Amino acid sequence: MASHESLESYRVEFQPKVPHALRDISTLSFVNEHRVTVDEEIRSLLSHLDNDWVLKCIPSTVVFPRAPLRVGVVLSGGPAPGGHTVIAGLFDALHEWSPESILIGFEDGPRGLLKNAARQLTQEEIDRVRNTGGFSLLGTGRLKIESAEEIAQVAATVQSHNLDGLVLIGGDDSNTDAAILAESFRSQGIHTCVIGIPKTIDGDLQSPEIPISFGFDTACKVYAVTIGNIGKDILSSKNTYFFVRLMGRVASHITLECALRTQPNMAVISEEVAAREMTLPDLVHDTADLVEERYAAGRPYGLVLVPEGVIEQMANVKQLIAELNDLFAPSHHMSSAIKQCQTLTERLEYVSDTISEVSRLCLSMFPQAIKEQLVYERDPHGNVQVSKIETARLLALLVQAELRTRAAHTGTQTPFSFQTAFCGYEGRSSFPSNFDCTYCYSLGRLATSLIARKMTGFMAGITGLHLPVSEWEPHAVPFASLLHFERRGGARKPVIRKTLVDLSGSLFRYFVDHRQAWRLCDNYLQPGPLQFFGPPSLVDTPCLSVTLRSSTLP
């Protein structure tokens, strides 16, 4: 049933432009750009790396001696559009460097490094997946490489392949692992250079030289299609509220970008909720006010965006979830007693009797379906699966209840009917946008260039993404500058800081300046499906998080 001329067959032919600085792999140079600040604890953790400078990649005329390179690559964590293009960029650059170079793909994420599940990638394989979606070329996984034993296993793997370089394509966790591996290899005299590539649709892996992680642009564009279509649907029927839940457990970059692209009546930003110390009732009141105000303006319909993680940002909910996680932990003395409760009612009673007064109150606010999710659906570690809690539905149900309560006082019921939608996994494995293809291809070339110069312990970063591709500026960012220590699961661990929405940044300020106008009017935008052919303004423009932030920053 596959068409002879499927979109895939065209996308593999797409040839991304290359920044001037990355064109000639054989002559480009890295120069110190500016010194970075490194946390003292991190400095001693990564003492053998000793990377104190952000490097900038520039064209040069120095010709380096070129021996074939042996490089390994791993896709890690949730898929993000562009992963295959990074690998194509790596592959092409390796073969430009030397036709005898070899690229080895490790399978199913970091597990492939541990188990040495690997294969040499062929030109044919690469040509079949260029610019296609998903991480299906190699598979992926969420394994963390942490223990000394695991690190030793990985060291054995890279030595067995005699790798000059190892490229980890992943998010904050995977790049933390990459930093530890880089340090460990260097300290043991293993010559394998470790380079990280910033991947995550959440967009929270950033630094001054990493304006955005790859995949964010495409995912937001995919979600904005859905939201824009729903907005148009709302304006056709004019009788329904849509509450759209978006990916983003911690940061609300996706919700903010999608809000700017679609102009909903309301978009909840978790960082703002946390900064204003809003509780769930606060949010419900705000939203109920919106519904009442719009109704008074003759508009019994609307569009509200809600990031999936918002309830975790509320102090009272955070406490409830923490208490439930403790209570259900296999180690807790009551854990098995709870599991023996036969009915939802029994289980809820048992839980309510056990948790704190604050949490009991908080739990009592939730509709039945959400209570059930809280006390039943748990991950293998016994944790509440916050990502499965339907935040949008929760908010809509509580707004409905709030409006009924208000009606009981005022005697007039504000009409309110709602639907919910979820912008989720379909954004992670989409065909990458032209922007993400171009960005990823350059990231791959940059990683090869760093390995060719025997540089280790860096992430690839490119600035100037709002400019024409030829002017993009590739950088090498020391892992050390991105890491700090955090308390996780009871222990202090080195982690890459997540970059949250900057509430004083230009992007959020733009949103604040406009949201009041969007609140009562019908200013929805419908961006329409991601285009790969046609006018450059439709095809090549990166997301607003890149263009707007870059162009208005001093």
Added chain:
Amino acid sequence: MASHESLESYRVEFQPKVPHALRDISTLSFVNEHRVTVDEEIRSLLSHLDNDWVLKCIPSTVVFPRAPLRVGVVLSGGPAPGGHTVIAGLFDALHEWSPESILIGFEDGPRGLLKNAARQLTQEEIDRVRNTGGFSLLGTGRLKIESAEEIAQVAATVQSHNLDGLVLIGGDDSNTDAAILAESFRSQGIHTCVIGIPKTIDGDLQSPEIPISFGFDTACKVYAVTIGNIGKDILSSKNTYFFVRLMGRVASHITLECALRTQPNMAVISEEVAAREMTLPDLVHDTADLVEERYAAGRPYGLVLVPEGVIEQMANVKQLIAELNDLFAPSHHMSSAIKQCQTLTERLEYVSDTISEVSRLCLSMFPQAIKEQLVYERDPHGNVQVSKIETARLLALLVQAELRTRAAHTGTQTPFSFQTAFCGYEGRSSFPSNFDCTYCYSLGRLATSLIARKMTGFMAGITGLHLPVSEWEPHAVPFASLLHFERRGGARKPVIRKTLVDLSGSLFRYFVDHRQAWRLCDNYLQPGPLQFFGPPSLVDTPCLSVTLRSSTLP
């Protein structure tokens, strides 16, 4: 934030091709093509229309006298991509017929006809919405025009505007209304011709001369993007089942088309479930078998498509829903007693004690969350909101329970983790595909042509949609040939027959021939986002329900 060159700005410039037969509005002719069979009861109901022939539109050299026309248009029911293009086609053809012609838009669906809420559409307005999504130009509504009083109000409206024609753009219900209006106007000597346009993303409004309703093509393409992306995601992580719920309360055309476009491991077709008299446990067993077989083949992941309406096709569930609807009907003597039940448990106990044994058993099968939906969330008439029942989640939860039961017998637990997704409202108001634009533009021109010839009581239909546009064959299909009597809400009513998936048709047979191969392998296709520019094979190819069915039918 709107780009100066938004997709909308390009889509309004799109100029659909026109079939040879519809090119010259001033000379084309309608000729009798073949006689239709009309139900005797329908014949007497529509006795003044007396349309016994399907007409075919052909180019001719006869020049008709041309006086300016006054035509009204209504968008009715759920939005479908292409509605605005139908109106553009009407408008352009009216002005080609005579520059003094007038197109009047009635607002918010059939309500606009009742209330005479209307405005004359201007060239500027039309040019702003050509080929854009949604029904936002005029709004829409679900009102049915049924009573003698309502029909008289509409008659007064069309007379007040001295309309030569009235075009109803709608699904089966709206076109039934259109038939009654056509008959009523003719019987009263009102000269307004009534023409229907086949709209519904569900694709269940068909006849031999109406191969597909407009909007279906786009909606399926939009859903296939999401399903294809999810398939790619599944093949990246290889540890999750996705259960995707699709639109389609009665017919499963959407699910079938999307299955052919994406090749999932399983796609439930309601018509087959009904024909095989499958119960919910049957479906659960089949799906659990799939999970076990795939696990045995080393594949603990998969993709399953489920039409939203499937559970209504199961005899036991149908009975349960009917009993619940009775019980909660405002007229039922127990209705208020039920509403006084404070908790879900109380309400469920009350309901269980009241319904039949068969239904009690059926209800007991459902997970808590679905039980809650059944006994809480009801539409204003007290009916179970079947469209809100999360069929995909229901099936996944029951499969999970079934696998646990099996594990208790065999001692080995088949790993099963799942996610659900819903392909819903975002498909109704998408930018229409090039196919839908072209189809809708021709439907609009065809409606104008019929009104210009003073023809009433027809639906616009076009055959040969799988051929080059120039060869498409426009037809006029008598309403009488589409109607029959059905029992609805206790009374016999004339309705347009819904066309279900033909289990002996070529499309379903193709699916049956291939699904076994898709079941255990990973043959998912990823069609990728709807393209409007670029290679014709990506841009202009209609859905498989059109191409495959037409090209293989004798």
